[in-house]
Amino acid sequence: MTAPCFLILGAGHAGTAAASAMRAAGFAGRIVMIGDDPHLPYERPPLSKEALRGADGAAPPIYPANFYADRAIELKLGQGATAIDPGAQVVTLADGERIGFDKLLIATGARARRYPLLDALGEAAHVLRSADDARRLRAELVPGRRLLVVGGGVIGLEVAATASALGLSVEVIERAPRLLARGAPEPLADLLAQAHRDHDVVLHCGVELADALRDGGKVRLTCAKGGDFTGDLVVYGIGVTLNDELAAAAGLAMDDGILVDAQGRTSHPAIYAAGDIARQDHAFICGMVRQETWANALHQGGLAGRAMVTGQTGAQEVPWYWTDQFGVNYQVAGRTSARHWITRRGEDGRPRLIFGLEDGVLTGAVGIDAGADMRAARRMIEQGLRPDPAVLADPSVAVRKIGHAAHMV
Numbered sequence: 070m071t072a073p074c075f076l077i078l079g080a081g082h083a084g085t086a087a088a089s090a091m092r093a094a095g096f097a098g099r100i101v102m103i104g105d106d107p108h109l110p111y112e113r114p115p116l117s118k119e120a121l122r123g124a125d126g127a128a129p130p131i132y133p134a135n136f137y138a139d140r141a142i143e144l145k146l147g148q149g150a151t152a153i154d155p156g157a158q159v160v161t162l163a164d165g166e167r168i169g170f171d172k173l174l175i176a177t178g179a180r181a182r183r184y185p186l187l188d189a190l191g192e193a194a195h196v197l198r199s200a201d202d203a204r205r206l207r208a209e210l211v212p213g214r215r216l217l218v219v220g221g222g223v224i225g226l227e228v229a230a231t232a233s234a235l236g237l238s239v240e241v242i243e244r245a246p247r248l249l250a251r252g253a254p255e256p257l258a259d260l261l262a263q264a265h266r267d268h269d270v271v272l273h274c275g276v277e278l279a280d281a282l283r284d285g286g287k288v289r290l291t292c293a294k295g296g297d298f299t300g301d302l303v304v305y306g307i308g309v310t311l312n313d314e315l316a317a318a319a320g321l322a323m324d325d326g327i328l329v330d331a332q333g334r335t336s337h338p339a340i341y342a343a344g345d346i347a348r349q350d351h352a353f354i355c356g357m358v359r360q361e362t363w364a365n366a367l368h369q370g371g372l373a374g375r376a377m378v379t380g381q382t383g384a385q386e387v388p389w390y391w392t393d394q395f396g397v398n399y400q401v402a403g404r405t406s407a408r409h410w411i412t413r414r415g416e417d418g419r420p421r422l423i424f425g426l427e428d429g430v431l432t433g434a435v436g437i438d439a440g441a442d443m444r445a446a447r448r449m450i451e452q453g454l455r456p457d458p459a460v461l462a463d464p465s466v467a468v469r470k471i472g473h474a475a476h477m478v
């Protein structure tokens with residue numbers, strides 16, 4: 070009898086977390102992880118931060134090569150899967166190899182959403198999703214050049230902050246009326262807008278582009294309502310396109326992502342999904358949600374990997390993510406939909422924590438260089454506490470002590 074084979078499509082954060090969890094849960098069969106990216110699986114968040122400031126744009130690996138060898142995790146990198154046959158339980162690779170699976174995890178993530186108007190600029194237009202993207206972009210971030218960033222989301226703003234720190238002059242062009250319109254609370258958007266202005270990044274919100282052309286060595290972007298922007302290069306970050314084509318062709322249930330149950334299982338009993346690609350009912354968000362965060366990829370990937378071995382359902386985490394801009398760490402936890410936000414200031418008078426209440430319940434929090442307090446805030450969100458707003462705003466009460474009954478309303 071041959072050993073059972075668990076196949077993982079996508080060698081990113083969710084895939085590697087799942088592989089690691091499978092071994093930790095005692096799976097002794099074959100684990101094969103297939104990635105179309107040729108590099109050893111690497112950390113993606115540094116691509117817009119440390120890696121882009123480094124000499125060559127290189128990102129650190131998630132694990133060293135021996136991690137996979139020590140756990141007999143077979144890596145097949147540099148070629149993608151091209152088809153999933155859910156009936157025969159076989160995956161076909163680009164070179165025609167066919168690998169049968171007992172269970173399959175789809176962790177193929179997403180790619181940068183393309184903007185044909187800007188792609189027409191050729192090499193002057195960049196996106197940022199992969200290590201190769203970061204290397205290409207790093208080479209172009211030369212002090213004194215003018216960078217136009219299209220898209221005022223997290224990635225656009227991180228690139229703008231990094232490029233500004235590298236000595237480029239930077240303008241950000243956003244179509245929505247405010248920055249971070251998708252997935253970040255307004256108070257955070259306001260803080261980040263101020264931080265960018267303080268560093269001479271010029272922000273333009275509510276601007277729709279109508280045309281883009283190369284003019285000598287320059288790029289020129291024309292706005293629909295008139296006016297234009299001139300720069301040496303463009304980086305755009307306008308969201309993602311899911312790498313979900315194989316799942317769709319295999320007939321899995323999908324709706325803005327592959328739909329999975331609490332164990333990460335898709336509509337096919339032997340096929341699981343995790344990470345950016347998966348959409349799951351979430352207790353803290355109160356509905357189906359697909360998260361595009363490092364923490365989710367790790368946690369959901371780990372839970373799916375363990376469930377594939379044990380059949381057990383793990384506990385969900387309060388969603389959270391971070392962004393680093395101009396040397397400051399910003400964290401966001403829980404829901405971002407609160408209408409009522411309460412600010413707690415630090416000794417310097419600047420906002421340090423911002424708490425979101427919905428019907429008196431703490432549902433969201435933003436921390437500014439406040440990692441330890443954010444861990445406490447996540448616990449409070451998880452417990453569904455109703456803290457006294459005056460205590461939330463009072464810096465003399467330690468955040469880890471707010472959970473005390475005396476501080477509830």
Ligand SMILES: Cc1cc2nc3c(=O)[nH]c(=O)nc-3n(C[C@H](O)[C@H](O)[C@H](O)COP(=O)(O)OP(=O)(O)OC[C@H]3O[C@@H](n4cnc5c(N)ncnc54)[C@H](O)[C@@H]3O)c2cc1C
Pocket residue numbers: 078079080081082083084103104105106113114115116117148149150151176177178179197198199224312315343344345346360361362363364366389390391392393
């Ligand atoms: C520049 C950047 C900065 C970020 N910064 C932060 C941050 O500060 N904080 C935060 O919380 N999150 C951040 N993120 C988001 C975070 O990195 C993602 O949520 C996370 O990488 C998702 O992991 P994943 O494993 O689901 O998908 P991915 O990391 O996208 O990995 C999926 C892998 O599957 C591969 N693949 C796709 N199709 C196939 C196929 N057919 N066959 C084989 N392989 C395939 C892909 O090429 C990719 O390598 C950032 C993302 C980017 C791009």
